[in-house]
Amino acid sequence: xxxxxxxxxxxxxxxxxxxxxxxxxxxxxxxxxxxxxxxxxxxxxxxxxxxxxxxxxxxxxxxxxxxxxxxxxxxxxxxxxxxxxxxxxxxxxxxxxxxxxxxxxxxxxxxxxxxxxxxxxx
Amino acid sequence: xxxxxxxxxxxxxxxxxxxxxxxxxxxxxxxxxxxxxxxxxxxxxxxxxxxxxxxxxxxxxxxxxxxxxxxxxxxxxxxxxxxxxxxxxxxxxxxxxxxxxxxxxxxxxxxxxxxxxxxxxxxxxxxxxxxxxxxxxxxxxxxxxxx
Amino acid sequence: xxxxxxxxxxxxxxxxxxxxxxxxxxxxxxxxxxxxxxxxxxxxxxxxxxxxxxxxxxxxxxxxxxxxxxxxxxxxxxxxxxxxxxxxxxxxxxxxxxxxxxxxxxxxxxxxxxxxxxxxxxxxxxxxxxxxxxxxxxxxxxxxxxxxxxxxxxxxxxxxxxxxxxxxxxxxxxxxxxxxxxxxxxxxxxxxxxxxxxxxxxxxxxxxxxxxxxxxxxxxxxxxxxxxxxxxxxxxxxxxxxxxxxxxxxxxxxxxxxxxxxxxxxxxxxxxxxxxxxxxxxxxxxxxxxxxxxxxxxxxxxxxxxxxxxxxxxxxxxxxxxxxxxxxxxxxxxxxxxxxxxxxxxxxxxxxxxxxxxxxxxxxxxxxxxxxxxxxxxxxxxxxxxxxxxxxxxxxxxxxxxxxxxxxxxxxxxxxxxxxxxxxxxxxxxxxxxxxxxxxxxxxxxxxxxxxxxxxxxxxxxxxxxxxxxxxxxxxxxxxxxxxxxxxxxxxxxxxxxxxxxxxxx
Numbered sequence: 001x002x003x004x005x006x007x008x009x010x011x012x013x014x015x016x017x018x019x020x021x022x023x024x025x026x027x028x029x030x031x032x033x034x035x036x037x038x039x040x041x042x043x044x045x046x047x048x049x050x051x052x053x054x055x056x057x058x059x060x061x062x063x064x065x066x067x068x069x070x071x072x073x074x075x076x077x078x079x080x081x082x083x084x085x086x087x088x089x090x091x092x093x094x095x096x097x098x099x100x101x102x103x104x105x106x107x108x109x110x111x112x113x114x115x116x117x118x119x120x121x122x
Numbered sequence: 123x124x125x126x127x128x129x130x131x132x133x134x135x136x137x138x139x140x141x142x143x144x145x146x147x148x149x150x151x152x153x154x155x156x157x158x159x160x161x162x163x164x165x166x167x168x169x170x171x172x173x174x175x176x177x178x179x180x181x182x183x184x185x186x187x188x189x190x191x192x193x194x195x196x197x198x199x200x201x202x203x204x205x206x207x208x209x210x211x212x213x214x215x216x217x218x219x220x221x222x223x224x225x226x227x228x229x230x231x232x233x234x235x236x237x238x239x240x241x242x243x244x245x246x247x248x249x250x251x252x253x254x255x256x257x258x259x260x261x262x263x264x265x266x267x268x269x
Numbered sequence: 270x271x272x273x274x275x276x277x278x279x280x281x282x283x284x285x286x287x288x289x290x291x292x293x294x295x296x297x298x299x300x301x302x303x304x305x306x307x308x309x310x311x312x313x314x315x316x317x318x319x320x321x322x323x324x325x326x327x328x329x330x331x332x333x334x335x336x337x338x339x340x341x342x343x344x345x346x347x348x349x350x351x352x353x354x355x356x357x358x359x360x361x362x363x364x365x366x367x368x369x370x371x372x373x374x375x376x377x378x379x380x381x382x383x384x385x386x387x388x389x390x391x392x393x394x395x396x397x398x399x400x401x402x403x404x405x406x407x408x409x410x411x412x413x414x415x416x417x418x419x420x421x422x423x424x425x426x427x428x429x430x431x432x433x434x435x436x437x438x439x440x441x442x443x444x445x446x447x448x449x450x451x452x453x454x455x456x457x458x459x460x461x462x463x464x465x466x467x468x469x470x471x472x473x474x475x476x477x478x479x480x481x482x483x484x485x486x487x488x489x490x491x492x493x494x495x496x497x498x499x500x501x502x503x504x505x506x507x508x509x510x511x512x513x514x515x516x517x518x519x520x521x522x523x524x525x526x527x528x529x530x531x532x533x534x535x536x537x538x539x540x541x542x543x544x545x546x547x548x549x550x551x552x553x554x555x556x557x558x559x560x561x562x563x564x565x566x567x568x569x570x571x572x573x574x575x576x577x578x579x580x581x582x583x584x585x586x587x588x589x590x591x592x593x594x595x596x597x598x599x600x601x602x603x604x605x606x607x608x609x610x611x612x613x614x615x616x617x618x619x620x621x622x623x624x625x626x627x628x629x630x631x632x633x634x635x636x637x638x639x640x641x642x643x644x645x646x647x648x649x650x651x652x653x654x655x656x657x658x659x660x661x662x663x664x665x666x667x668x669x670x671x672x673x674x675x676x677x678x679x680x681x682x683x684x685x686x687x688x689x690x691x692x693x694x695x696x697x698x699x700x701x702x703x704x705x706x707x708x709x710x711x712x713x714x715x716x717x718x719x720x721x722x723x724x725x726x727x728x729x730x731x732x733x734x735x736x737x738x739x740x741x742x743x744x745x746x747x748x749x750x751x752x753x754x755x756x757x758x759x760x761x762x763x764x765x766x767x768x769x770x771x772x773x774x775x
Contacts, residue, residue, distance in 0.1 A: 010440065017433060026429060033436045037443065044447040054156065056231070080446070083395055087439060089160055089250075090402045094435075096257045097409060098428050103264050105421045117422050120496045192289060199286040203279065209327070216275040217327040 002043055009036035023102050023112045027095070034091040038084045045077030053078035125178035134176040141169040149247035153236040159243040163250025170255045179262055188259070191252050198249030205238055205245065271322030273313060274337045277347065277390060280306055281383035288376045296371050300362050303375045307358040307382065311351035317344050319751045321770065323392070332456045338392035340770060341755025345604065346389040346520055348752070349611045352735065353512045354382050359728040360619050361504040363721070364626060368415050368502065381407040381508065385516045394442055394452050394529075401438070401517055405431050405484075408513055412501045423500035427493045434483035434490075441476035444469050455767035458529050462764050466530070477525050478539065485518015487577060488546040491570050495554075498569065499562035499631070503622020506562060510569045511615035515607055519576055527760045528767070532584040540581030545684065547574030548691045556698045561621050561631045561706070564698065565614070568657065571691065572610045578688070579603025579672050582679050583760070593761060595678045600757050601743075602671035609664045609739060613656040616732040620650040623725055624706070627718045633702065638711035643720050647707045649729040654703060656736045658696035664739035671743070 013036055016029025053075040055067070102112070109117050125131060148155075149162030174182045209218035222237025233240075284306045291299040317339060324337040358378065365371050384404025391397045409431060413424030446452055448469045449460040461470065483490040494514075498506045526536060551571030558564040583600035586592065623646045624639070625631055640647045656663040669692055676685040720726075742748050762769055 010436075013436075014433070017429060023425070030429065030432045030436075033433070037436055037439045040440065041443045041446075044443060079452075080443075083446075085158075085160065086395075086399060090399070090406075090435075093406055094402075094409075094428075094432055097406065098425070098432070100257075100261060100264070101413060101421055101425050101428065103261065104416055105425060107264070108418050108421060117425075120419055120422060120500070196286045196290050200283070203283050203286065207279065210275070213328075215325065215328040216279075219327065 003040065006036055006040040006043065009039070012036075021113055021115055023105065023114055026114070027098055027102065030098070031091070031095060034087070038087055038091075041080045041084050041087070045080035047076050050074060050076040052076070053081070125181070126176050130176050134172055138169050138172055141172065142166060145169065145247075145251070149243050150240060151233070152243040153239045154231060154233075159246025160250050162243070163247045164254060166247065166251030167254035167258070170251075171258055174258070174262070179259070182259070186255070188256075191256050191259075195249055195252045195256065198245050198252065201245040202242060202249070205241055209238075270317060270320045271324045271339065273317070274322065274324040274339055274390060275326070276313060277310065277386040278383055280310060281379040281386065285376045285379035285383060288379065289372050291372050293372075299372050299375055303379065304355075304358055304362060306379065307351075307355040310382070310386070311355045314344070314347040314351035317347060319344070319755065332451060332453050335396050336392040336453065337390045338454075339390065340759050341757075342520070342524070342604075342759040343389045345608065345752065345756040346516055347386065349608050350382065350385050350389070350512055350516065352732075353508060353611050353615050354378075356615055356619070356728045356732050357504040357507050357511075359724050359731075360507075360622065361502075362724045364503060364622055364725060367626070374411070374414060377407045377411050378505075378508075380404075381411065381513070385512065388516055389520060392454050394445065394454060394457065397521065398435075398438060398442055401484075401521070402435060404513065404517060405435065408505075408509060411505045412497050412509070414502055414505065419496075420500040423493075423496040427497040430483060430490070430493045434480045437476045437480035437483070441473040441480065444473035444476070448473070454524075454529055458531075458764040458767055461530060470530070474526075474530050474536070478522065478536075481518050481522040481525070482543065485514045485522065485573055485577075486547075486570055487518075487543045487573065488550050488570065489543075491547070491551075494570060495563055495566050498566035499560060503618055503625065506566075506622075507615040507618035510566065510618060511611045514569065514573060515576075515611060519573065519580070519607060522577075523580055523760060526584070527763055529764065531764045532588045534585065534588045537581050537584035537588050540577055540584060541681075541684070544574045544576075544578030544581050545687060547571060548578065549574075549687065552691050552694045552698070556694060556701075559633050561624070561633055561702070562618070564633075564702065565617050565621065568695065568698070569610075569614060571695065572606070572614070572657070574691075575669070575672060575688070576603045576607045576610070578684070579606060579675065580760075582672075582675055582681065582684070586679055587761065587763065591679075595675060597757050597761055598671060599675035599679065600760050601753060602668055602675050604756050604760075605671065605743060605753060606665075606668035609656065609668050612732055612735050612739065613653045613663075613665060616649060616653040616729060616736065617657070619725075619729055619732070620646050620653065623721050623729070626721060626725075628715055633705045635712065636706045636715070637709040638707070639715075639718075640707045641711065642715075642718050645720060645726055645729070649733045650707070651703065652733045652736050654699040658699050659692045660696075662737075662740055664736055664742075667740050667743050 010033055013029050013033030016032060017026050020026055020029065051074050053071075055071065105117065106112060111117070145162050145165035148157035148165060149159060152158035152162065170182060170186065173185070206217045209220055210216055213220040213223065219237040219239070284303060288299050288303060320339060322339045325331065326335045326337065329335070361374070361378075365374055368374065381404050384400045384407060387400035388397055388404065391400060409424060409428045412427055413420045445457060448467065449457050451457050451460055479490070486494040498510055501509060526532065526540070548571050551567050551574060555564050555567035555571065558567060579599050580603040583596045583603065586596035586599065621631070624636070624643070627643060628636060628639075630636065652663065656665040659665045659669045669688065673685050673688050676688060742752060759766055
């Protein structure tokens with residue numbers, strides 16, 4: 001059920017990026033799409049009743065093999081969290097680039113409307 | 123961009139040190155607590171953005187000039203690549219955690235542990251902090267006529 | 270040889286961080302350093318031909334860590350990337366003097382090369398995504414490099430569609446991880462073979478095809494290419510059209526469809542349909558263009574259709590359990606056309622850049638009679654036009670011949686006829702280019718132009734020699750078996766490739 005809602009958020013972002021005419025709204029649509037994908041990736045690693053995958057001092061007191069088995073059995077999956085960290089950094093770089101291009105287009109053309117920015121055609 | 127009123131300037135000049143210190147804490151303890159290089163770098167950049175909003179762009183440009191920021195950016199990324207190459211020199215494999223496996227294991231859950239990961243965190247923290255600060259500085263320069 | 274593999278990613282990355290430190294005064298030193306780096310990568314790529322290996326980054330074991338895999342297909346792509354990037358960097362030593370901020374241009378170029386090298390070497394799905402993003406971001410910035418009106422508009426369109434494609438690819442990757450619990454290509458292939466394709470994995474395959482199709486400008490998804498390629502500076506157009514749409518699009522598509530998911534009859538008919546549509550729509554839109562670089566950009570769409578058609582026919586024969594020799598022939602045609610197109614399309618864009626630098630315009634109707642003023646450029650352009658139109662004995666002829674023979678052997682006579690017709694229309698449009706630009710009368714305002722010499726000429730001569738000599742790659746058996754055959758064997762082995770190469774134990 002949460003996966004279907006994630007997919008709905010992805011579709012809302014895609015609709016925004018495709019239909020809207022203002023350049024800033026298109027950029028917001030792209031950002032919503034990337035949030036939806038990151039959310040989906042984190043939700044994949046969830047385990048019902050799991051703990052955060054951080055080892056602290058309470059794990060260190062008993063013997064060594066007990067720690068690893070405890071950690072594996074009770075924590076959520078940490079790999080999607082590392083993947084999402086990378087994906088967030090990538091989307092930050094991409095968003096910074098596209099916003100600066102939007103600002104430069106506004107300086108040249110004087111408008112944010114994409115139906116009026118059509119010098120290249122054919 | 124111009125600065126703000128004297129109340130904002132006074133309070134932010136007290137608070138900026140704590141934000142910067144908090145960013146350094148998140149970068150350094152990245153292998154023990156959540157955070158790490160990227161999140162700490164964003165907080166470091168945020169402290170400079172607070173200065174830019176409160177005091178105006180000229181003040182911050184004199185404090186951390188554009189040329190120095192670009193060079194720090196490249197040096198941070200180069201440090202990251204250098205530590206990865208040292209993995210080949212000392213250990214035989216690219217990106218090998220050579221400090222943990224051969225020289226300096228440290229004790230678990232202390233500051234000096236997990237080998238090269240804190241050093242990589244510091245390099246990423248410097249690079250991301252300076253990069254984000256440069257991005258916001260450049261965006262504010264190109265919005266001219268909006269004083 | 271496997272110990273050298275990180276150098277393909279490391280050399281361009283370190284160069285990308287060191288070059289901006291030179292600033293405005295050290296521009297010449299920075300250019301020399303960058304050229305040395307690309308030529309070193311070309312030499313390393315030639316040394317890696319015919320070798321295989323797996324490199325484990327950080328000494329982590331295979332299903333846990335990142336691995337770099339060198340096999341036949343990777344070494345072929347590394348060779349193509351090396352040739353195109355060395356030629357483009359040599360050309361841009363003089364061409365980019367027109368723009369300011371040259372050290373930033375060199376840094377972005379190096380990042381693009383690093384991203385592409387990492388992509389063809391990665392053995393891991395998420396590593397492929399990260400390097401795809403590195404190369405894409407560098408190319409978005411380079412398309413809008415001179416910040417004029419049209420370049421910014423083209424860069425914006427390219428960036429929106431490119432970000433949508435990247436989101437699709439990440440979503441498909443998340444679905445694959447959720448269904449198989451692995452990210453390593455070999456482990457995912459093994460898990461899919463033991464448990465079969467369920468609905469989530471089929472949806473992931475569809476999303477992968479859409480995402481990679483957007484990156485390689487196949488026809489329903491081609492809207493960004495005719496605006497982005499003309500507006501970029503000439504060496505960047507050469508890189509975009511010559512190598513980026515191939516590694517980010519076609520190589521990734523082939524790797525995912527053949528080696529991870531396994532071919533089926535519906536997927537191969539989908540690839541054939543996309544290929545035919547791209548070929549036909551691309552060439553008919555190209556014939557009516559009067560802007561030189563826009564014409565070349567539409568031809569890129571059409572030639573990518575050839576490559577995907579070849580791969581699709583091979584997939585169809587493999588999925589129907591037909592004769593493996595004919596499937597190998599079709600895939601050989603597709604891959605050889607990929608490498609050929611990298612060489613002659615780069616040469617075409619570099620000559621158009623040379624024309625633009627001499628005369629200052631790109632419109633075909635404003636040019637004419639340039640054969641007396643620019644003889645070397647004219648010779649290079651004629652060789653490249655003959656290659657793309659499929660005139661023997663240049664390299665385009667051999668790959669198109671192999672594709673037609675493979676289509677006939679598979680029983681698809683209609684497709685073979687369409688291939689020949691599209692080739693004829695390509696010939697028509699390049700005859701138009703030759704007649705209007707080089708023959709005819711020289712307009713008065715162009716009387717004082719001069720030929721471009723130096724490094725620009727050297728790059729064009731290098732690529733023209735390659736165009737003439739590359740037909741030998743299929744005719745001489747020893748060259749074919751060492752360079753092209755290993756790449757074909759990788760794709761025809763399908764999902765069982767990883768076990769047969771010794772990467773995982775089945």
